Amino acid sequence: MQLFTFWRSLATLRVRIALNLKGIKTENHVVDLLAGHQARPEFKAVNPQMVVPALVLDDGQVLFQSMAILEYLDEVQPQPALLPTDAVGRARVRALAQIAVADGHPLVTPRVRHYLEHDLHISEPARQQWSRHWMGGALAAMEGHIAKDKATGLYCHGDQITLADVCLASQVIGFGFFGGTMEALPTVARIHARCMEHSAFANAHPLKQPDAPKP
Numbered sequence: 001m002q003l004f005t006f007w008r009s010l011a012t013l014r015v016r017i018a019l020n021l022k023g024i025k026t027e028n029h030v031v032d033l034l035a036g037h038q039a040r041p042e043f044k045a046v047n048p049q050m051v052v053p054a055l056v057l058d059d060g061q062v063l064f065q066s067m068a069i070l071e072y073l074d075e076v077q078p079q080p081a082l083l084p085t086d087a088v089g090r091a092r093v094r095a096l097a098q099i100a101v102a103d104g105h106p107l108v109t110p111r112v113r114h115y116l117e118h119d120l121h122i123s124e125p126a127r128q129q130w131s132r133h134w135m136g137g138a139l140a141a142m143e144g145h146i147a148k149d150k151a152t153g154l155y156c157h158g159d160q161i162t163l164a165d166v167c168l169a170s171q172v173i174g175f176g177f178f179g180g181t182m183e184a185l186p187t188v189a190r191i192h193a194r195c196m197e198h199s200a201f202a203n204a205h206p207l208k209q210p211d212a213p214k215p
């Protein structure tokens with residue numbers, strides 16, 4: 001399998017974590033989003049949406065959208081399972097994941113920040129505030145759910161890692177990129193800290209990627 005990736009991409013981070021959890025290795029191709037390489041024709045041919053991740057299977061089929069890729073990986077490599085066995089549990093895990101993936105993250109992608117900067121002429125501090133606001137809002141919504149629900153355990157759903165934890169981790173790491181802090185998010189912070197103790201999460205961290213800026 002080939003993964004089209006960028007160190008800072010939160011959507012690709014989710015896929016990297018799942019690949020690590022499943023023990024699946026990929027051949028990686030870096031698409032430099034900060035340099036605009038997502039618009040290059042050769043990448044547009046892979047993913048017409050011009051976003052990472054894209055996962056190219058050995059037969060050449062291209063998977064796109066991180067949630068679809070996560071669910072594909074869970075289906076083809078069922079252990080460790082990233083979704084609960086019961087329908088209500090799966091709905092809860094997918095719903096928590098979607099708060100990050102569908103409600104928080106889309107508002108801070110490079111194309112949105114580019115539009116704020118170049119079309120609306122929003123200043124850098126205001127753009128940072130925008131990103132913190134929406135990323136933090138999604139995390140506050142997750143906190144509201146997981147803090148009060150007895151289905152929450154060591155992780156978002158019971159004591160096993162699920163897709164909700166994968167997405168929570170990407171959201172927390174992204175929030176940090178925009179200067180967000182965790183004081184108001186104690187349950188999210190607790191679960192994130194536990195996730196990051198796991199090598200699958202730690203090794204997927206953006207700053208650990210070979211294309212990340214050197215410290």
Ligand SMILES: N[C@@H](CCC(=O)N[C@@H](CS)C(=O)NCC(=O)O)C(=O)O
Nearest residue numbers: 009010011051052065066109110111
């Ligand atoms: N909903 C998509 C989001 C994909 C996405 O927006 N990826 C970002 C990086 S995290 C990207 O490649 N952005 C390029 C751009 O905005 O120009 C997913 O979860 O895969």
